[in-house]
Amino acid sequence: MANSASSARRAPVPVERCGAARALDVIGDRWTLLILREAFYGVTRFDDMRADMGIPRSVLTQRLARLVEHGLLTRVPYRDEGARARSGYALTAQGRALAPVILALMRWGDAHLAPDGPALAVTDRAGRPLKVALVAGDTPEVALRDVVLTPLV
Amino acid sequence: MANSASSARRAPVPVERCGAARALDVIGDRWTLLILREAFYGVTRFDDMRADMGIPRSVLTQRLARLVEHGLLTRVPYRDEGARARSGYALTAQGRALAPVILALMRWGDAHLAPDGPALAVTDRAGRPLKVALVAGDTPEVALRDVVLTPLV
DNA sequence: AAGCTGAGTTTGCCATTCGGACTTATCCTG
């Protein structure tokens, strides 16, 4: 960008007014982003998340509560046959709006840290590849509900 | 996405093979992402970053070293008139490739956490607005060097 | 030579995280 070419002495916007910095206040730690990754994958249950991520229970409890408090997740009661009612966690619209962040991370990680190639293909329902990218403001966006994730081998 | 609609019990890809999770190993902490934000803004000097972010010296030293080690930043010697040579830090190609992540965070933060509206306009050189979004795989991307950031008000 | 400055490094304290054990609520089986 204009600024990273021409080096500046100070940021054009102070941290407390920067959208990115504010976002990081809410989701800027390791576990929180991994939890959102799980949520995008559709994992909703406490112990399923724990099994996927290996996160300590106490940390997961605390992070889920924080995400609910900030309105990125919402509690969704569920009940298995023969079990008592419990609460799962699902993304709200605000949480789903973070999809580009997660997918951009995934794209970068796959491109730079995956000698074995991407683990997941991101396409629309017709199988056409999708990507998160910097594009003209009037480019039509693909809705999250039309995204299909296919594990590769 | 297909998966967040239909809730899954487990993630389709284990953490250690997921590009997003791998990316988080490298950049998944609060300070690292803020440092990259500074780098995108074109801030290259240790003490300038410190002044912008309020990060402790020891942490900044450690994070910069880590980012250099992972190849996202590179040391660029500079010398002010009448001062000795020092080293600044500039993004490598790999580091610049993270722009969509930062810009996606910024877009989300501006949309959901900025009652006062965005602090920065993201446009191309002709002033046309840009965005980071989920789009068809063949959509042309805007190169980072053509991006202009304009502080608002 | 005395002092300044940018860029660190070191130190000692404090907050957070870790992981394992414990708790709770509810359901099922007998």
Next chain:
DNA sequence: CAGGATAAGTCCGAATGGCAAACTCAGCTT
């Protein structure tokens, strides 16, 4: 109804990591 199973959550001591402030160091200016 007693006993067990289980998902979700709490508690706790030990370890890790973050923090501010003091210290270091090289080379510049006076």
